[in-house]
Amino acid sequence: MNRTHIRLIVRIWLGLMAIVGVALSASSAANAQDTGGTITVNVFNQTKDAKGVATKVAVPGVTIKVSDDTGAAVTSGATDAAGKVVLKVPTQTKFNLDLDVATLPKGVVLASGQTEKAVVDFTVGAGIGGNKSYNYFLGKDDRLTTGRFKLLLQTLVNGVKSSAVLAICCIGLSLIYGTTGLSNFAHGEIVTLGAIVTWLLNQEGPKLHLLLAAPFGIVASALAGMGLERGVWRPLRKRGISLTSMMIMSIGIAIAVRYVYVFMSNSKFNRAVYYRQYHAQPEWSIGPIGINERDVIVIVMSVAVILAVSYFLLRTRQGKAIRAVSDNPDLASATGINTNKIILMVWALGGGLAGLGGVMFGAAHGLQWDTGFNLLLLLFAAITVGGLGNPFGALVGAVIVGMATELWTWVFPSFLEYKNAAALGALIITLIIRPQGILGRKERLG
Numbered sequence: 001m002n003r004t005h006i007r008l009i010v011r012i013w014l015g016l017m018a019i020v021g022v023a024l025s026a027s028s029a030a031n032a033q034d035t036g037g038t039i040t041v042n043v044f045n046q047t048k049d050a051k052g053v054a055t056k057v058a059v060p061g062v063t064i065k066v067s068d069d070t071g072a073a074v075t076s077g078a079t080d081a082a083g084k085v086v087l088k089v090p091t092q093t094k095f096n097l098d099l100d101v102a103t104l105p106k107g108v109v110l111a112s113g114q115t116e117k118a119v120v121d122f123t124v125g126a127g128i129g130g131n132k133s134y135n136y137f138l139g140k141d142d143r144l145t146t147g148r149f150k151l152l153l154q155t156l157v158n159g160v161k162s163s164a165v166l167a168i169c170c171i172g173l174s175l176i177y178g179t180t181g182l183s184n185f186a187h188g189e190i191v192t193l194g195a196i197v198t199w200l201l202n203q204e205g206p207k208l209h210l211l212l213a214a215p216f217g218i219v220a221s222a223l224a225g226m227g228l229e230r231g232v233w234r235p236l237r238k239r240g241i242s243l244t245s246m247m248i249m250s251i252g253i254a255i256a257v258r259y260v261y262v263f264m265s266n267s268k269f270n271r272a273v274y275y276r277q278y279h280a281q282p283e284w285s286i287g288p289i290g291i292n293e294r295d296v297i298v299i300v301m302s303v304a305v306i307l308a309v310s311y312f313l314l315r316t317r318q319g320k321a322i323r324a325v326s327d328n329p330d331l332a333s334a335t336g337i338n339t340n341k342i343i344l345m346v347w348a349l350g351g352g353l354a355g356l357g358g359v360m361f362g363a364a365h366g367l368q369w370d371t372g373f374n375l376l377l378l379l380f381a382a383i384t385v386g387g388l389g390n391p392f393g394a395l396v397g398a399v400i401v402g403m404a405t406e407l408w409t410w411v412f413p414s415f416l417e418y419k420n421a422a423a424l425g426a427l428i429i430t431l432i433i434r435p436q437g438i439l440g441r442k443e444r445l446g
Contacts, residue, residue, distance in 0.1 A: 037092045037130035039066065039120050043083045043099070045108055045138040058083025059108070059138060063100040068093075078103070092122035092130055099136055111137040115416060121271075150288040155410040156403070161295050161364065163402030164302030169357030170379040170394045171309060172225075172350020178326035178389030179346045182233065183247045186254040187354060187379065188372030192261060194221035194355020195362035195371060202275050210277040210363065218355040225351025228253075229344050254373070261369045272366030279363075298360050305356065306395060309349075313391060322346055326389055378405070381423040385430045387440025396438050400426050 041064045044056040058081065065076040066087050074095060077085040089095055099116040101109075110116060120132045173187045198217030201208050208216075232253070236246055261269060278294035313319035324332040325342045333339045354372075361371060368374075378401055383389075386397030401423045408415075408422035430438065 036088065036090050037122055037132065039087045039089060039095065039097070040131060040133040041079070041085050041087065041097065041136065042133070043079050043136045043138065045105075046111060056137075059105065061103060061105075062136075063103045065098040065100065067096045067098065069096070071096075094119065094121045094123065096120075097134060104138065108138045111139040152410055153288050154290060155406050157289055157291060157295075158409075159403040159406035161299055161402075162406055163399045164299050164306075165357055165360045165364065166375075166378055166382055166402050167395050167398035168302050168305060168353055168360065169375060170382045170398055171306075171391050172346075172353040173379055174383040174386070174389060174391045174394035175322065175326070175346045176350050177383065178391070179322065179329070179343050180233065180237075181243050182250070183243075183380070185247065185250040185376065186228065186257065187350070188374075188376040189254050189257040189261075190221045190224050190351050190354040191358040191361070191372035191375060192258075192367075192369070193224055193358070193372075194218055195358035195367045196261065196265075196269065197221075197355075198359045199273060199275060199362065199367055202277075203273070207276070210275045210359075214356070214359045217359050218352045221355025221358070222348045222352035225347040225354070226344060229347040233347075234340065234343075258370060258373060265369070269367060269369040272368055274366050275363055294363055298364060302360065305353070309353070309391070318342075318345060377420060378402075378423050381427045385427055385437060387437030390437070390439045393437055393439035400430075400438075 043059045043062045043064075045059050047055055047057060058079075060079050060081050060083060062079045062083075063076060064079070064085055064087065066074040066089060068074055074089055075087050077087050079085045097118040097120060099110070099118075101116055104110075114137060118134055118136075120134055122130075122132060169187075169191055173184065176182060176184050176187070194217040196217070197220040198210070198213045201213035201216055202210050232249070233246065236249070278297070281292040281294055283290040283292045311319075313323060321332070321337050321342050322345065324335070324337060325339050325346075329339050332342075358367075358372065361367075361375065382397035382401045383394045384397065385400050386393030386395065404422040404426045405419045408419040412418070434440075
């Protein structure tokens with residue numbers, strides 16, 4: 001190495017150090033400007049007229065308490081006549097909100113899906129002027145008139161919706177495992193990709209209607225699945241890399257892609273964002289059951305897609321080839337089936353279904369950068385309960401897991417945040433009774 005090379009290396013190093021220094025200085029300056037902020041909390045009572053049109057009514061006198069990450073009290077205040085309270089906090093970090101339910105008006109409770117506790121994080125999103133806001137929505141307390149077993153009907157409807165979304169997402173995951181033996185932990189990021197692409201086309205850029213933007217998200221997820229197969233998994237299979245190593249690599253890919261979403265979106269998806277259509281819709285009341293147009297579309301579309309995929313797998317030539325490769329890849333290859341082509345088709349189909357599931361979940365619950373990651377436990381629980389590698393078993397598992405998680409909210413209404421534990425419970429019980437899964441096949445070891 002001559003002196004010219006040494007000088008070049010030194011200059012590059014000094015340049016990099018200068019860039020790091022500027023970044024650290026900017027970060028220090030930003031922290032120095034953190035002189036506190038405000039949290040604006042609004043409390044509304046949602047009421048409906050005879051036609052089902054919802055209106056918001058401000059609720060005064062509701063106490064909101066703020067604490068830090070350690071649980072120490074920071075400040076508190078009560079809502080004014082406009083249902084609003086502005087709470088000053090000393091720093092722009094993370095705080096916990098706690099609505100005092102004892103101060104709610106008689107006959108009013110928190111709306112379905114909300115709890116008295118919430119988190120406000122200044123370190124994510126763009127707090128305008130050092131201000132963050134949070135809304136609490138209330139509703140009529142109908143627990144005495146509805147009754148516990150009538151609430152069960154609503155819980156079962158919610159379970160159908162959850163099961164439908166899980167089924168769409170996990171069919172592809174099951175097909176991929178069946179044809180390649182790979183437990184793809186990056187499947188959740190393909191789910192998120194479909195939802196993100198759809199959101200970008202729906203909320204930004206051309207601002208397409210959700211039903212027009214969704215196909216682009218589905219295609220993006222399908223292409224991502226094909227790209228992973230052609231660029232990563234097929235070359236690794238040719239080199240004889242073990243499935244365990246490939247599984248670990250999928251975990252690394254999942255983590256990397258997850259933070260690419262955060263970096264590329266400028267933290268846009270660090271908190272829940274929603275599509276322009278089908279958000280905050282009025283519910284249709286059918287006796288004790290409440291359902292809206294979005295939920296009906298999700299359920300009907302899921303059933304239609306499941307029937308179409310079932311027909312494809314059972315009746316078409318390509319579907320029969322997929323099942324043949326899943327049963328015995330070597331025998332399928334010996335009979336003239338191009339296994340690489342079939343596996344590529346499976347990745348495209350699995351990716352497209354994952355993208356569709358992500359769009360459906362985003363429409364129902366909102367979209368964040370880790371949406372797919374949060375669903376991953378439920379997806380693997382579903383395909384394991386139903387039988388690994390069996391797409392029809394994945395459907396059965398999705399129904400069991402989806403229903404179990406929603407029934408948890410009916411049995412334990414005070415522990416809603418732990419409802420995913422029901423999926424683990426269903427998984428453990430199934431494996432104890434039938435280790436190969438409900439529709440799985442026994443395998444001889446040794």
